[in-house]
Amino acid sequence: MRNLLKDKKLSETPFRKEVLAIFTKYNNAIPLSIVEKDLKEYNRITLYRTIKVFVEKGIIHEISLSGEESNYAICQEECDIGSHQHQHIHFKCNMCGTISCVKINKFPTIQLPEYKIDQLEIQVTGLCKKCNA
């Protein structure tokens, strides 16, 4: 397992390792509130700064759904500083509330004449595997 902190040229502090471990542990996107619950004790301000720098460095990415608090998930390899490229969609289950990044085979493209398309983000709500079973 690669050392994300070193890779991204961030100092390896106990706190950052701890936060990173939490994001790694979950397979889904999680809101700050869950990170906070998993940390035994922590400093609000440091946590905010940690999240911020993780997003900037492309370690995690933010998922904003309408009416939801922001969620964060570990980035795939293709993410880099300042530019998050997703070959996945963001899925919110209406039953269990889980938000996850789901890889799909053929990522749709759209036609927008006269526009120039940079990034495309797809957010889907419905029932996840588990809840649909």
Next chain:
Amino acid sequence: MRNLLKDKKLSETPFRKEVLAIFTKYNNAIPLSIVEKDLKEYNRITLYRTIKVFVEKGIIHEISLSGEESNYAICQEECDIGSHQHQHIHFKCNMCGTISCVKINKFPTIQLPEYKIDQLEIQVTGLCKKCNA
């Protein structure tokens, strides 16, 4: 022009009409800060409550993009209480910053075996018509 407030069974107060007029005036999605700037004088709390009830009744819908403050735009006919159906994508121009709802002809579908898909929201960033010209 139809009377949205009456249609949605909301009392027609001067303030609500004023806010609605602002949303109607703009063709794009706008953040609260613009609504506030356009109102000569207003009460914060009433504005929040107005926005909230407009969203609930399907008069406007919220557009959340990562790292952006929320934007709001008038709903199309197909929107209804509690369920916002969009046959449009949300486009953010990286140059002028404008956020708009853009109608597209063939709205993409995606294949997610084992999942049940309810709603699909597409957010695109790039250059808008104007800035791409």
Next chain:
DNA sequence: TAATTATTTGCAACACCGTTGCATTAATTA
């Protein structure tokens, strides 16, 4: 390994955002 430098952390303080309870005022209904 020790000394130096660069970075991170925690505190205090603050601004902003959005909400709630309640009394007052305005809009709707009869």
Next chain:
DNA sequence: TAATTAATGCAACGGTGTTGCAAATAATTA
């Protein structure tokens, strides 16, 4: 127009996220 229902404004509050600065920690260099 009177009675009823709903919206508004005030006071107050909790949550969120930020900044400046001093102390502590990590990285770097010798």
